[in-house]
Amino acid sequence: xxxxxxxxxxxxxxxxxxxxxxxxxxxxxxxxxxxxxxxxxxxxxxxxxxxxxxxxxxxxxxxxxxxxxxxxxxxxxxxxxxxxxxxxxxxxxxxxxxxxxxxxxxxxxxxxxxxxxxxx
Amino acid sequence: xxxxxxxxxxxxxxxxxxxxxxxxxxxxxxxxxxxxxxxxxxxxxxxxxxxxxxxxxxxxxxxxxxxxxxxxxxxxxxxxxxxxxxxxxxxxxxxxxxxxxxxxxxx
Numbered sequence: 001x002x003x004x005x006x007x008x009x010x011x012x013x014x015x016x017x018x019x020x021x022x023x024x025x026x027x028x029x030x031x032x033x034x035x036x037x038x039x040x041x042x043x044x045x046x047x048x049x050x051x052x053x054x055x056x057x058x059x060x061x062x063x064x065x066x067x068x069x070x071x072x073x074x075x076x077x078x079x080x081x082x083x084x085x086x087x088x089x090x091x092x093x094x095x096x097x098x099x100x101x102x103x104x105x106x107x108x109x110x111x112x113x114x115x116x117x118x119x120x
Numbered sequence: 121x122x123x124x125x126x127x128x129x130x131x132x133x134x135x136x137x138x139x140x141x142x143x144x145x146x147x148x149x150x151x152x153x154x155x156x157x158x159x160x161x162x163x164x165x166x167x168x169x170x171x172x173x174x175x176x177x178x179x180x181x182x183x184x185x186x187x188x189x190x191x192x193x194x195x196x197x198x199x200x201x202x203x204x205x206x207x208x209x210x211x212x213x214x215x216x217x218x219x220x221x222x223x224x225x226x227x
Contacts, residue, residue, distance in 0.1 A: 037216065047155075047163065047206050049216040060214045063121050096162060105169060106153040106208070110162040 002026035004036070004097050004111035011117050012087050018116060022080040022097030029055055029075050033102030036080040038071065040093040041113075048093075052100070053080060089118045122146060122211045124219035131225040138194040140222045142207030145188055152190040153208045154183060156201075157221075163206065167192060194224075202226040 008020035022036060029036060037052040051071040052060045061069050070083045080097060094115050098107035124144040132138040142152060152170050155163035165174055167183035170190060180195045194201055207219040 039218075046221040047157075047208075047218040049208075049218055052214075052216065060216070063215060104153075104165065104172075104174060105151065106165050107155070107163070108165050108168075108174065110164075113162055 002099060002109045004099060004109060006095060006097050006111045006114040008095070008114055008116065010115060011119065013120050014088055014118060016087050018082075018084045018087050018091070020082045020084075020095055020097075020114065020116075022082070022111060024078050024080070024097075024099065027099065027101070029053075029073055029078070029080070031055055031101075035100040036073070037098050037100055037107060038080075038082045039096045039098060039107070040091075041096070042090075042093040045093075050084075050095075051082060087118045092116065092118050122209075122215065122217050124207050124209060124217055126205075126207060126219040126222045128220070129223045129225065131227055132197050133227045134199060135196055138197050138201070138224055140192045140194075140205050140207075140224065141189055142191070142219050143189045144209060144217075144219075146211055147185065147188050147190055147209060150209045150211070152183070152185065154181075154192045155206045155208065157204045157206065158202075166205075197224075197226055199226050 004024040035054040038050040053071045068085045073080045094113040096113045098110040154167035156166045157163040170185040171183040182193045206221045210216045
Protein backbone atom coordinates (compact mmCIF):
# COMPACT_ATOMS: atom_id res chain seq x y z
CA UNK A 1 0.00 0.00 0.00
CA UNK A 2 1.35 3.38 -1.06
CA UNK A 3 1.04 6.21 1.44
CA UNK A 4 2.48 9.69 1.77
CA UNK A 5 2.36 11.92 4.84
CA UNK A 6 3.30 15.56 5.13
CA UNK A 7 4.81 17.03 8.27
CA UNK A 8 6.01 20.43 9.33
CA UNK A 9 5.08 23.50 11.36
CA UNK A 10 1.47 24.61 11.42
CA UNK A 11 2.46 28.23 11.99
CA UNK A 12 5.37 30.25 10.66
CA UNK A 13 6.14 33.93 10.91
CA UNK A 14 6.55 36.23 7.93
CA UNK A 15 10.08 36.20 6.45
CA UNK A 16 10.83 32.81 8.02
CA UNK A 17 11.79 29.70 6.05
CA UNK A 18 9.31 26.84 5.88
CA UNK A 19 10.59 23.28 5.87
CA UNK A 20 8.14 20.49 5.02
CA UNK A 21 8.85 16.78 4.96
CA UNK A 22 7.01 14.16 2.94
CA UNK A 23 7.48 10.67 4.34
CA UNK A 24 6.30 7.90 2.07
CA UNK A 25 6.00 4.14 2.01
CA UNK A 26 5.08 1.46 -0.49
CA UNK A 27 7.45 2.61 -3.22
CA UNK A 28 11.04 3.65 -3.70
CA UNK A 29 12.16 6.97 -5.12
CA UNK A 30 15.15 5.19 -6.59
CA UNK A 31 12.88 3.27 -8.98
CA UNK A 32 13.10 4.51 -12.56
CA UNK A 33 10.22 6.83 -13.42
CA UNK A 34 9.21 7.57 -9.85
CA UNK A 35 8.67 11.18 -8.77
CA UNK A 36 7.36 13.09 -5.77
CA UNK A 37 5.86 16.55 -6.03
CA UNK A 38 4.65 19.30 -3.73
CA UNK A 39 1.35 21.05 -4.44
CA UNK A 40 -0.41 23.66 -2.31
CA UNK A 41 -3.92 25.03 -2.00
CA UNK A 42 -4.78 28.31 -0.26
CA UNK A 43 -8.11 28.21 1.60
CA UNK A 44 -10.96 28.25 -0.91
CA UNK A 45 -8.62 28.51 -3.87
CA UNK A 46 -7.18 26.31 -6.59
CA UNK A 47 -4.35 23.81 -6.52
CA UNK A 48 -0.92 25.26 -7.27
CA UNK A 49 2.01 23.07 -8.26
CA UNK A 50 5.28 23.91 -6.51
CA UNK A 51 8.06 21.46 -7.25
CA UNK A 52 8.93 17.93 -8.33
CA UNK A 53 11.91 15.65 -7.82
CA UNK A 54 12.47 12.45 -9.76
CA UNK A 55 14.30 9.18 -9.24
CA UNK A 56 17.35 10.57 -11.04
CA UNK A 57 17.48 13.61 -8.72
CA UNK A 58 16.27 15.97 -11.45
CA UNK A 59 14.33 18.86 -9.98
CA UNK A 60 11.62 21.05 -11.43
CA UNK A 61 10.16 24.20 -9.92
CA UNK A 62 7.21 26.50 -10.40
CA UNK A 63 8.37 29.36 -12.59
CA UNK A 64 6.86 31.97 -10.27
CA UNK A 65 8.29 30.50 -7.05
CA UNK A 66 11.58 28.90 -8.09
CA UNK A 67 13.75 31.51 -6.42
CA UNK A 68 12.22 30.58 -3.05
CA UNK A 69 11.97 26.80 -3.34
CA UNK A 70 14.36 23.92 -2.82
CA UNK A 71 13.35 20.28 -3.11
CA UNK A 72 15.54 17.37 -2.05
CA UNK A 73 15.25 13.69 -1.31
CA UNK A 74 16.66 11.18 1.12
CA UNK A 75 16.08 7.84 -0.56
CA UNK A 76 17.29 5.84 2.43
CA UNK A 77 14.70 7.50 4.68
CA UNK A 78 11.92 7.56 2.03
CA UNK A 79 11.57 11.30 2.47
CA UNK A 80 11.29 14.36 0.27
CA UNK A 81 11.90 17.78 1.79
CA UNK A 82 10.67 21.14 0.51
CA UNK A 83 12.00 24.43 1.79
CA UNK A 84 10.36 27.75 0.99
CA UNK A 85 12.10 30.93 1.99
CA UNK A 86 10.76 34.36 2.90
CA UNK A 87 7.28 33.19 3.86
CA UNK A 88 4.41 35.65 3.51
CA UNK A 89 0.78 35.52 4.65
CA UNK A 90 -0.25 34.78 1.02
CA UNK A 91 1.63 31.49 1.39
CA UNK A 92 -0.97 30.31 3.90
CA UNK A 93 -2.25 27.06 2.42
CA UNK A 94 -2.62 23.33 2.71
CA UNK A 95 0.54 21.75 1.37
CA UNK A 96 0.27 18.33 -0.26
CA UNK A 97 2.89 15.90 -1.44
CA UNK A 98 1.95 13.45 -4.17
CA UNK A 99 3.51 10.59 -6.09
CA UNK A 100 3.89 10.51 -9.84
CA UNK A 101 4.94 7.36 -11.63
CA UNK A 102 5.24 6.18 -15.20
CA UNK A 103 2.08 4.04 -15.54
CA UNK A 104 -0.41 6.82 -14.97
CA UNK A 105 2.10 9.61 -15.53
CA UNK A 106 -0.06 11.54 -13.07
CA UNK A 107 -0.29 12.30 -9.37
CA UNK A 108 -1.93 9.03 -8.47
CA UNK A 109 -1.45 9.01 -4.69
CA UNK A 110 -1.65 12.11 -2.46
CA UNK A 111 -0.94 12.74 1.18
CA UNK A 112 -3.70 14.15 3.36
CA UNK A 113 -2.06 17.57 3.36
CA UNK A 114 -0.73 19.80 6.09
CA UNK A 115 -2.11 23.27 6.80
CA UNK A 116 0.48 26.02 7.16
CA UNK A 117 -0.50 29.47 8.41
CA UNK A 118 1.82 32.43 7.97
CA UNK A 119 1.18 35.04 10.63
CA UNK A 120 3.07 37.14 13.09
CA UNK B 121 3.70 31.14 -18.27
CA UNK B 122 1.53 28.28 -19.43
CA UNK B 123 -2.10 28.36 -18.27
CA UNK B 124 -5.07 26.02 -18.26
CA UNK B 125 -8.53 27.60 -18.30
CA UNK B 126 -11.61 25.97 -16.77
CA UNK B 127 -15.13 27.33 -16.20
CA UNK B 128 -15.60 28.26 -12.53
CA UNK B 129 -18.80 26.30 -12.18
CA UNK B 130 -21.04 23.72 -13.86
CA UNK B 131 -24.47 22.69 -12.65
CA UNK B 132 -26.48 19.61 -13.62
CA UNK B 133 -29.43 17.65 -12.33
CA UNK B 134 -28.99 14.08 -11.12
CA UNK B 135 -28.91 11.61 -13.98
CA UNK B 136 -27.86 14.21 -16.54
CA UNK B 137 -24.47 14.54 -18.22
CA UNK B 138 -21.91 17.03 -16.96
CA UNK B 139 -19.14 18.29 -19.21
CA UNK B 140 -16.21 20.24 -17.82
CA UNK B 141 -13.76 21.78 -20.25
CA UNK B 142 -10.12 22.75 -19.91
CA UNK B 143 -8.27 24.82 -22.50
CA UNK B 144 -4.57 25.30 -23.00
CA UNK B 145 -2.23 25.97 -25.89
CA UNK B 146 -0.02 22.96 -25.21
CA UNK B 147 -2.84 20.43 -24.89
CA UNK B 148 -2.50 19.19 -28.49
CA UNK B 149 1.02 18.03 -27.56
CA UNK B 150 0.75 17.28 -23.86
CA UNK B 151 -1.52 14.88 -22.00
CA UNK B 152 -4.16 16.15 -19.60
CA UNK B 153 -5.19 14.69 -16.29
CA UNK B 154 -8.28 15.25 -14.15
CA UNK B 155 -8.66 15.23 -10.37
CA UNK B 156 -11.74 15.26 -8.18
CA UNK B 157 -11.57 17.02 -4.83
CA UNK B 158 -14.29 16.90 -2.23
CA UNK B 159 -14.36 19.34 0.72
CA UNK B 160 -11.66 18.67 3.27
CA UNK B 161 -10.11 15.88 1.21
CA UNK B 162 -7.05 15.47 -0.96
CA UNK B 163 -7.57 15.32 -4.73
CA UNK B 164 -8.21 11.97 -6.41
CA UNK B 165 -7.08 11.11 -9.93
CA UNK B 166 -10.12 10.31 -12.12
CA UNK B 167 -8.69 10.52 -15.68
CA UNK B 168 -5.11 10.18 -16.92
CA UNK B 169 -3.51 10.65 -20.34
CA UNK B 170 -6.56 12.51 -21.67
CA UNK B 171 -9.02 9.63 -21.63
CA UNK B 172 -7.84 6.74 -19.49
CA UNK B 173 -9.64 5.83 -16.30
CA UNK B 174 -7.72 4.52 -13.26
CA UNK B 175 -8.91 1.35 -11.64
CA UNK B 176 -11.66 1.99 -9.14
CA UNK B 177 -13.04 5.05 -10.91
CA UNK B 178 -16.65 4.56 -12.08
CA UNK B 179 -17.27 4.13 -15.80
CA UNK B 180 -19.46 7.24 -15.86
CA UNK B 181 -16.24 9.29 -15.80
CA UNK B 182 -14.63 9.75 -19.22
CA UNK B 183 -12.22 12.12 -20.89
CA UNK B 184 -11.67 13.37 -24.40
CA UNK B 185 -9.40 15.73 -26.27
CA UNK B 186 -9.85 17.95 -29.28
CA UNK B 187 -7.27 20.50 -30.27
CA UNK B 188 -6.51 22.88 -27.43
CA UNK B 189 -9.44 21.67 -25.30
CA UNK B 190 -9.89 18.60 -23.17
CA UNK B 191 -13.21 17.60 -21.64
CA UNK B 192 -14.17 15.62 -18.58
CA UNK B 193 -17.59 14.03 -19.03
CA UNK B 194 -19.62 12.56 -16.20
CA UNK B 195 -22.56 10.58 -17.50
CA UNK B 196 -25.55 9.93 -15.25
CA UNK B 197 -24.31 12.35 -12.60
CA UNK B 198 -24.91 11.29 -9.02
CA UNK B 199 -25.11 13.42 -5.90
CA UNK B 200 -21.76 12.02 -4.77
CA UNK B 201 -20.08 13.53 -7.83
CA UNK B 202 -20.54 17.03 -6.45
CA UNK B 203 -16.98 18.27 -6.02
CA UNK B 204 -14.29 20.50 -7.43
CA UNK B 205 -12.57 19.20 -10.55
CA UNK B 206 -9.09 20.22 -11.68
CA UNK B 207 -7.34 19.59 -14.95
CA UNK B 208 -3.56 19.30 -14.99
CA UNK B 209 -0.94 19.18 -17.69
CA UNK B 210 2.68 20.16 -18.24
CA UNK B 211 4.68 22.20 -20.67
CA UNK B 212 7.48 20.81 -22.82
CA UNK B 213 10.09 21.50 -20.14
CA UNK B 214 8.26 19.48 -17.50
CA UNK B 215 6.71 22.37 -15.62
CA UNK B 216 3.40 21.20 -14.19
CA UNK B 217 0.29 23.36 -14.30
CA UNK B 218 -3.20 23.03 -12.84
CA UNK B 219 -6.33 24.66 -14.09
CA UNK B 220 -8.28 27.00 -11.87
CA UNK B 221 -10.81 24.33 -10.95
CA UNK B 222 -14.51 23.84 -11.69
CA UNK B 223 -17.12 23.45 -8.99
CA UNK B 224 -19.67 20.84 -10.05
CA UNK B 225 -23.03 21.35 -8.41
CA UNK B 226 -25.64 18.60 -8.55
CA UNK B 227 -28.99 20.33 -8.37
